[in-house]
Amino acid sequence: MSITLSASVRQNLLSLQSTADLLSTTQNRLATGNKVNSALDNPTNFFTAQGLNNRASDINNLLDGIGNGVQILQAANTGITSLQKLVDSAKSIANQALQATSGYSTKSQFSTTIEGATADNLLPPDTEATLTGTTVATLATGSNLSVAAGGGFAAGDTLTVNGKTITFAAGSAAAGTASSVTDASTGNVTINLTYDNAGASAQSTTAVLKAAVEGILGTGSSFAIATNQVTITNATDSTGSITLGGTALSKLGLTAGETKATSSFAGQTLTIGAIDGSAPQTITFGTGANQVDTLDELNKSLASSNLQATIDKSGKLTIQTSNDQASFDLSASGIIGGTATGAGKLFGALNTSGPVADINAQNTRSSLVSQYNTVIDQIKTTAADASFNGVNLLNGDTLALTFNETGKSKLSITGVTFDPAGLGLQSLTKGTDFLDNAATNKILTNLNNASSTLRSQASAFGSNLSVVQMRQDFSKQMINVLQTGASNLTLADTNEEAANSQALSTRQSIAVSALSLANQSQQGVLQLLR
Secondary structure, eight states: OOOOOOHHHHHHHHHHHHHHHHHHHHHHHHHHSBSOOSTTTOHHHHHHHHHHHHHHHHHHHHHHHHHHHHHHHHHHHHHHHHHHHHHHHHHHHHHHHHHSOOSEEEOOEEEEEOTTOOSSOSSOOOSOEEEEOOOOTTSOSSSSOOOGGGOSOOTTOEEEETTEEEEEEOOOOSTTOOOEEEOTTTOOEEEEOOOOOSOTTSOOHHHHHHHHHHHHHOTTOEEEEETTEEEEEEOGGGTOEEEEESTTHHHHTOOSEEEEOOOTTTTOEEEEOOOTTOOOEEEEBSSSTTOBOSHHHHHHHHGGGTEEEEEOTTOEEEEEEOGGGTTOOTTSTTSEESTTBSTTSSSBSOEEEOOEEOHHHHHHHHHHHHHHHHHHHHHHHHHHHOOBTTBOTTBTOEEEEEOSTTSOSEEEEEOOBOSTTTTTOOOOOTTTSSSSHHHHHHHHHHHHHHHHHHHHHHHHHHHHHHHHHHHHHHHHHHHHHHHHHHHHHHBOOHHHHHHHHHHHHHHHHHHHHHHHHHHHHHHHHHHHHO
């Protein structure tokens, strides 16, 4: 038997069912917090939110690798900081070696005695000062200086020799003579212009002038005329000079100026080979351009070879290595040579000796070598220990990082090898290293280069770390953006849904009451029919 419902009952029942469905949906939203829980709720929002959440999840998975990258870079930076401290410690040890007593009681040297040499003049003259004038036609070929045709001396003419003045004066003397007078207080000479052509027995003007000049220059000097040409020589101790002036010079074919005695050693050379890396050089002795003739000039030239020269009162010149090259042996073949060495030359036969070690000083330096090697060993182990999660950027490893879910945004950081060899450092050998300043300075140069390398790499890793940290922050923010976007598409408004729930509950209660009333009305009709 079928049951027939009235229209009002059926309508109330349908309304109640609809309200129940809405209430169920609202309660589900309140329970899950989402207004879209499946594609049936809203296909577009559901799949869009799912895509956003999937991307956020992929980026979140990459954050672990990025975080590891940050720690790997920080481990490398920590290692570089420690390596820098170790290099500074090695520098300190090397500086102690520089300040330590020289490892040699006597340095290598060669010496020679140069007679007459002084600090101001290493080239004592050994030749005479000689001055020869030009040919003058008016000079007599005989014993007298010609005065004919205006070519001879006139009263008042002067000739100055080494500061003393010879004056030709009008005067007379005994027949056949030409006299001169020397001022005892000044040394100046006056020659009377009286001459006699009568014969060789007469005293000539030439003889008087010769005597005056030679008297001024000193014993061994000479004044001579040959073929109408004057020659003056000052041979006093082979060190003299000739200084001329006066109005009579042109009549003798002479010019004003000074002529010095010279040294036969001028132009000779001293060659110095390469001394522990220094460039070979040739030193030329003399007074010309780029030549040396004083101790100061010699030392300026020797400085580039780490040599220094001294001279004593006897003329003994000694050239020895400086503290920087105290271990170098100048007696080695091919180091010292040149035309200034050998018998009869400026330096003669060289007396060369090698360095003499100071045992106590060498023991001190050997101890410093041991300390240095300990630091080098620590540099090796420190570089090897600067790893994180199996990656060591100080041991040649490479750090590869991926920043986005497509794998198109990447960063590859190539590591370095910062063991001692990678930093250009090595262990030292006792008896070979730290022997003198030059050897120590080479080690300090290597240490300074290592410091520069560490600083440069620290800067590079620092830049990479900044990039990785910025990408880490960006990824975190991007995840938040994606998840927020997905939530906006699927999350329910709990206030709205709670209100809806209350309204639907009231509506459901009213619908139940309406259905009950409708059913009671239908029952009343049935009673009347009975």
